[in-house]
Each structure stands twice: as structure tokens, then as C-alpha cells.
Amino acid sequence: MQKTTLDIQTIRKDFPILSRTVNGQPLVYLDNAATSQTPKQVLDVIVDYYSGYNANIHRGVHTLSQEATDKYEQARATIQHHFNAKFAHEIIFTAGTTHGINLVANGFSSLLKKGDEIIVSALEHHSNIVPWQMLCERTGAVLKVIPMNLNGELELDAYYELLSNKTKLVFCNHVSNALGTVNPIKEIINAAHNVGAAVLIDGAQAAPHIKADVQALGVDFYVVSAHKMCGPTGAGMLYGKEEWLNKLPPYQGGGEMIAEVTFDKTTYADLPHKFEAGTPNICGGIAFGAALDYMNAIGFSAIADYEHELLVYATTQLLTVDGLKIYGTALEKTSVISFNAGSIHPYDIGSILDKLGIAVRTGHHCAQPIMDFYAIPGTVRASFSFYNTKEEVDTLVAGVKRAVAMLQ
Amino acid sequence: MTIKEIQEEIVDEFSMFDDWMQRYEYMIDLGKSLPLIDEQYKTDDNIIKGCQSKVWVHADLEEDKLSFTADSDAIITKGIIAILIRAFSGQHPKDIIDADTSFIDEIGLKEHLSPTRANGLVSMIKQIKMYAIAYQTQLK
Numbered sequence: 267m268q269k270t271t272l273d274i275q276t277i278r279k280d281f282p283i284l285s286r287t288v289n290g291q292p293l294v295y296l297d298n299a300a301t302s303q304t305p306k307q308v309l310d311v312i313v314d315y316y317s318g319y320n321a322n323i324h325r326g327v328h329t330l331s332q333e334a335t336d337k338y339e340q341a342r343a344t345i346q347h348h349f350n351a352k353f354a355h356e357i358i359f360t361a362g363t364t365h366g367i368n369l370v371a372n373g374f375s376s377l378l379k380k381g382d383e384i385i386v387s388a389l390e391h392h393s394n395i396v397p398w399q400m401l402c403e404r405t406g407a408v409l410k411v412i413p414m415n416l417n418g419e420l421e422l423d424a425y426y427e428l429l430s431n432k433t434k435l436v437f438c439n440h441v442s443n444a445l446g447t448v449n450p451i452k453e454i455i456n457a458a459h460n461v462g463a464a465v466l467i468d469g470a471q472a473a474p475h476i477k478a479d480v481q482a483l484g485v486d487f488y489v490v491s492a493h494k495m496c497g498p499t500g501a502g503m504l505y506g507k508e509e510w511l512n513k514l515p516p517y518q519g520g521g522e523m524i525a526e527v528t529f530d531k532t533t534y535a536d537l538p539h540k541f542e543a544g545t546p547n548i549c550g551g552i553a554f555g556a557a558l559d560y561m562n563a564i565g566f567s568a569i570a571d572y573e574h575e576l577l578v579y580a581t582t583q584l585l586t587v588d589g590l591k592i593y594g595t596a597l598e599k600t601s602v603i604s605f606n607a608g609s610i611h612p613y614d615i616g617s618i619l620d621k622l623g624i625a626v627r628t629g630h631h632c633a634q635p636i637m638d639f640y641a642i643p644g645t646v647r648a649s650f651s652f653y654n655t656k657e658e659v660d661t662l663v664a665g666v667k668r669a670v671a672m673l674q
Numbered sequence: 675m676t677i678k679e680i681q682e683e684i685v686d687e688f689s690m691f692d693d694w695m696q697r698y699e700y701m702i703d704l705g706k707s708l709p710l711i712d713e714q715y716k717t718d719d720n721i722i723k724g725c726q727s728k729v730w731v732h733a734d735l736e737e738d739k740l741s742f743t744a745d746s747d748a749i750i751t752k753g754i755i756a757i758l759i760r761a762f763s764g765q766h767p768k769d770i771i772d773a774d775t776s777f778i779d780e781i782g783l784k785e786h787l788s789p790t791r792a793n794g795l796v797s798m799i800k801q802i803k804m805y806a807i808a809y810q811t812q813l814k
Binding site: 289610611613614617618621643672673 | 750
């Protein structure tokens with residue numbers, strides 16, 4: 267295994283929150299799959315925006331408006347380059363992953379008809395299930411599910427059998443939030459394209475760990491949230507191929523998304539503004555760009571190597587706990603470990619860990635079908651970021667052992 | 675004993691513990707000793723909404739007094755419901771309806787629970803009072 271080249275202790279100094287205490291204990295933050303922490307380089311950008319050039323964008327002729335507009339569009343360009351989109355106007359600012367998915371699902375309402383099929387994977391969380399169910403209700407399309415195996419890996423042969431000329435859309439996450447499985451999205455995208463279907467990849471859990479190249483993937487839509495990759499909440503991105511974004515009708519009506527409005531007829535603005543009605547989260551978009559700059563300065567390759575090291579170490583150490591079972595043992599995983607200890611309820615373990623200053627997620631992780639698959643009420647999920655340490659893993663393991671001893 | 679006397683007894687017990695760990699251990703013990711609800715009452719109708727873990731509460735009226743049984747799939751939650759059952763079981767519905775529940779704050783239970791669990795606790799109390807209201811109507 268490759269040893270990390272990152273100076274973790276120096277990196278940790280960028281994150282003020284990591285030095286706080288919780289319940290009298292040093293914080294051990296292991297809920298990064300839910301939201302990551304924000305470095306001071308991004309916090310500074312947020313403060314600079316509100317204290318220096320807070321103004322509405324695109325419409326103002328005054329200096330502040332132009333400065334804010336420039337920074338916002340610079341952030342769009344940063345996002346474009348990070349994900350290697352062909353054009354900046356293929357990047358739509360959203361409120362986050364869920365917003366991006368709903369935008370696409372809504373747009374397809376007018377493109378689907380009764381009997382069309384859409385395929386979703388068994389590894390999805392609710393945000394990538396419910397909008398498609400709603401789309402099916404609106405259009406009469408049929409939802410089909412790619413099954414998974416006990417390791418938490420998708421069964422591609424079954425997927426290939428589901429595909430047909432009726433398939434219009436395929437939706438899948440790049441990485442499962444509940445299990446950490448990295449899905450073979452290139453194969454999924456290629457197979458869907460072979461039958462003429464469009465593909466949306468939910469990259470929310472992948473983007474903090476894997477640098478996705480949307481052109482190399484050939485994906486039609488890719489969605490992410492800023493807050494899972496060192497940025498603020500309420501900001502995110504929908505990448506869409508220009509041809510698809512031009513086909514989809516606007517999601518919401520309002521200012522900015524129009525070309526001309528009369529009471530007889532409204533014409534819509536060009537991309538990307540067609541999908542950006544109203545005043546956007548300007549500061550959030552700018553800070554999202556800053557977060558990408560921050561992570562790229564560290565380097566995604568170094569981040570991936572170090573997080574893999576943490577994953578292997580944490581897996582090995584957690585398995586020393588009596589009765590502990592890990593759910594999701596795919597060969598390709600990001601730094602997420604979902605587990606239960608014997609028959610102890612995950613909420614009980616999570617409650618004790620919280621008292622010890624350890625933040626983990628417990629429950630069904632908004633992915634109830636996965637929990638139903640394993641016939642469990644939920645799991646304890648520890649999810650690691652590049653600023654976590656092996657010492658924190660040791661604290662987690664000691665905490666789990668203490669909790670198990672109390673709860674057994 | 676009246677509800678108030680039982681509540682005072684519980685407050686006294688909890689005041690003996692110095693730290694959260696001892697309180698949690700006590701709640702876990704209470705959870706383990708909670709008489710299990712009859713399987714026939716573990717239905718969706720008896721699940722308390724607002725709890726992230728599942729909680730079932732059932733009430734029976736025996737000689738003008740209510741008795742409660744409950745269960746949960748999480749042991750700490752079971753401990754919480756055990757405390758409530760101890761405070762309210764074997765009491766007249768009207769006394770339950772009128773009962774003050776500030777003892778929950780006095781034992782520091784809420785501050786040691788996550789907000790979701792604290793909401794669940796409020797839901798449990800509400801459900802117990804709802805049972806009391808329903809049976810009080812029958813008694814009239």
C-alpha cells in the first residue's frame with residue numbers, strides 16, 4: 267500500500283472546527299459523507315464576499331454587482347475545468363444534488379410517454395429514487411431496478427437484461443452513500459447509450475474522493491453538492507451535455523431565466539441562465555469554486571491514496587470488535603464503513619459515541635431499500651475525509667468497544 | 675404512590691449519578707428490565723411517530739387504572755420508555771392527563787438526548803396522555 271504524502275497535521279490546522287470539543291472530548295468528526303468540514307480558505311472567501319462585494323449578479327451596472335458577477339462566473343469556470351466539461355454553460359448552479367436531480371426529472375416530464383422505462387440502481391438513496399417515482403407518476407413511465415449482491419455491488423448482467431429500446435433514462439450514483447461502493451459507471455453509461463438512453467450520475471459521494479471527467483465518462487448529467495467537498499451548504503452543480511440542456515424545458519420560471527417577457531409569450535435565456543431562475547446562492551457558488559481550488563491544491567490523487575489507507579486501517583481495526591459486521595464490502599470502495607455490532611441498535615451505539623465526542627451517522631442513511639435488502643433497521647456509518655487521522659480511527663474503535671460493552 | 679411521588683423518586687435516583695455514563699448505564703439497565711409488550715400489540719397502530727428507533731406502546735384499563743406496556747428496538751429508547759411507564763402505569767387516566775412532566779427536565783434526560791431522541795421522548799409522553807384521554811372518555 268502506498269503511504270500518504272500528505273501532511274495531515276498541517277491540513278487539520280486549516281479546519282477550525284476540528285479543534286473544538288464535544289461533550290468535553292476532542293471532536294472526532296467521522297460523518298463526512300453527510301457533510302464535510304470547511305477550511306478557513308473557504309470561510310475567508312465567504313467572509314470576503316459578504317464584507318466586500320455582496321451584490322446581486324448579472325443585472326447590475328454598479329461595481330459591486332460586476333465584481334460579484336465576475337467571481338461567480340469564475341467559479342463556474344473553475345467547476346467546468348475541475349469536471350472537464352466542454353463548455354462553462356454546461357455547468358448549472360444548483361442548491362445541491364437533490365435540486366439537480368429534480369431539475370432533470372422535471373425536465374424529462376415532457377420527453378417521456380407511457381410505457382417508457384427508466385432504470386435506477388438498488389444502491390440509491392431517496393433523493394435518487396423519489397424524483398424518478400414522481401416522474402413515472404406524471405408520465406406513465408415504468409421504473410426498473412438494477413439489483414445488488416450481498417457485497418453491495420451492482421449486478422451488471424441483470425442491468426444489461428433490463429436495457430431495451432424502451433429504456434429512456436438510467437440513474438445511478440457514482441458512489442453509494444450508505445455502503446461506499448464505487449459503481450462501474452463507465453460500463454453503465456456505455457450500455458445505456460447503446461440503447462439510446464440518457465444517463466444521470468449522482469456524484470455527491472464520489473466528488474469528494476474521485477475527480478470525475480464528464481467528457482471521458484461520456485455522461486449526460488452529473489450532479490454534486492458543494493458541502494460534501496469542503497464547500498458551503500445550499501450550493502451544488504448540475505453538469506449537463508449542451509444538447510440535453512437545450513432539449514429540457516426550464517425547471518423554474520422567474521428572473522434571469524428569460525430572454526423576453528410579454529403577457530402573450532415568454533422566451534427563455536440561453537444556457538446556463540435558462541435553468542438559474544431568481545437570485546442564486548451567489549456566495550455559495552463562489553465558495554464552491556474556492557473549495558475546489560482548495561482540494562485541487564492538496565491533490566485528488568494524494569487524497570484518494572490517503573483515504574484508502576484510512577479505509578483499510580479502519581476496516582482492520584473495527585473488525586477486532588466482537589460481533590461487528592461491515593455492510594458493503596465491494597472491491598471498489600471509498601472511505602465509508604457501515605457497520606453493526608451484534609444485535610445492538612445503531613442508534614444506541616451512535617448515542618454513546620456522541621457522548622465520547624465521536625460524530626458518526628446512524629440509521630438508514632436515506633437509503634431504506636438498502637437496509638431492507640440486508641433486513642436491518644440501519645447501520646452505524648463512519649465516513650472519513652483526508653483530514654481524519656489513524657488516531658481518530660483508534661478513538662472510534664475504542665468508543666465502539668466501550669459502547670458494545672455497555673449495551674450488550 | 676401518586677404520579678408526583680413516583681416522579682420524585684425517579685429524580686432522586688438520577689441525582690445520585692455524577693456523570694452521563696452512569697445515567698446511560700442506568701437507562702440501559704432500565705431498558706433491559708422493561709417487561710416486553712405482548713407481540714400482538716407490536717403493530718403499526720401502536721408505533722410512536724417521531725422516534726427514529728421504533729417504539730411501541732400499548733395501554734390496558736384495569737379497574738379504572740391504566741397499565742402500559744412498551745418495547746423498542748433500541749435499548750436506550752427502551753430505558754426512556756421504562757421511566758415513563760414507571761411514572762404513569764397503574765394510575766387513573768385523569769391523573770395522567772393532569773400530570774406535570776417537568777420531572778423529565780429535572781433528571782436531565784432531555785439534555786442528554788440528541789434532538790431527535792428528545793422529540794421522541796415528547797412524542798412518547800404525548801401518546802401516553804392520548805391513551806389516558808381515550809380511556810377517560812370511556813370511563814365517563
